Amino acid sequence: MDNIYFVDFINNNNFYIMRDDLIPFSFGGNKARKAYNFFNDIIENNYNYVITYGSASSNHCRIIANLAKKYGFPCTIISTEKEKETANKKLCELFGVEFIYCNVDEVKDTIKKQVELKKSLSYKPYFIQGGGHGNLGTKAYIDAYNEILDYEKQNDIKFDYIFHATGTGTTQAGLVLGKIINKATGKIVGISVARKLPRGKDVVVESINDYIKDNKLDVVLNEDDVIFNDEYILDGYSKYNKEILEKIKYMMNNYGIPLDTTYTGKAFWGMTEYLNKEKIQNKNILFIHTGGTPLFFDILKELD
Numbered sequence: 001m002d003n004i005y006f007v008d009f010i011n012n013n014n015f016y017i018m019r020d021d022l023i024p025f026s027f028g029g030n031k032a033r034k035a036y037n038f039f040n041d042i043i044e045n046n047y048n049y050v051i052t053y054g055s056a057s058s059n060h061c062r063i064i065a066n067l068a069k070k071y072g073f074p075c076t077i078i079s080t081e082k083e084k085e086t087a088n089k090k091l092c093e094l095f096g097v098e099f100i101y102c103n104v105d106e107v108k109d110t111i112k113k114q115v116e117l118k119k120s121l122s123y124k125p126y127f128i129q130g131g132g133h134g135n136l137g138t139k140a141y142i143d144a145y146n147e148i149l150d151y152e153k154q155n156d157i158k159f160d161y162i163f164h165a166t167g168t169g170t171t172q173a174g175l176v177l178g179k180i181i182n183k184a185t186g187k188i189v190g191i192s193v194a195r196k197l198p199r200g201k202d203v204v205v206e207s208i209n210d211y212i213k214d215n216k217l218d219v220v221l222n223e224d225d226v227i228f229n230d231e232y233i234l235d236g237y238s239k240y241n242k243e244i245l246e247k248i249k250y251m252m253n254n255y256g257i258p259l260d261t262t263y264t265g266k267a268f269w270g271m272t273e274y275l276n277k278e279k280i281q282n283k284n285i286l287f288i289h290t291g292g293t294p295l296f297f298d299i300l301k302e303l304d
């Protein structure tokens, strides 16, 4: 995929972007990359019902619901947010999914019950973890890392830093694995949108080790390769400030690139703060735009 390009200079660095938001299905994003792998698995193994879990603003749920619709599989989404209205939720409704709501402490049980229920109705249900977490999701970003290496080779450039929004950690796990499998250099910095240290980093490390074990890879993780930054979370998931809104306006105004307040705008703002704080200059910086375009429209009214 040819979706990496030079944008401009930021803080005296060469700034590049990888437009995974332009992956051509259901408004793209890292969840689309991951979902393709899950659907290959679903189709190869003759599953015929898709069950997943996510919040009302979940990009993952939107993509899964859309792919399920495309392939004609019924789909159930388990969610804890009954009241919240978002573009992603509306899209899921348009794709005709069944929503099952429960309290946070009932999620595990509800998933189990739903899987059993669909089996009792003679379906072969496939459960996808929230956010597309798991080795198939990780694999999607090993592949993305290989695309970055291809770009570097073709354009005779090396990225000193790769920045991206990190949530469940699967994207970061894949990128770091790509780096160690290829014995590549450059720092991969995940800007956390919600989780704090040490848990956030622990989950990335676990995902990497899980993948290595499952695929019997002959590589060893040096935990210093997992740079998980939790300094720009603000008050938690989906919380944002004025500076984030300013960055979003700036990127839209100048480059026509939509960012959102939950993931990419927050990570983009975090990245600029990080570059300042660490006095990083004259480097090649790649920002992975992980998608979430419908979330941009959720905050349109705030971009006055």
Ligand SMILES: *Cc1c(COP(=O)(O)O)cnc(C)c1O
Pocket (backbone or CB within 6 Å): 029, 030, 031, 059, 060, 131, 165, 166, 167, 168, 169, 170, 171, 172, 263, 264, 290, 291, 292
């Ligand atoms: C889910 C999501 C992320 C975080 O990805 P993880 O693999 O869960 O860490 C980042 N950006 C967007 C737009 C997302 O939807």
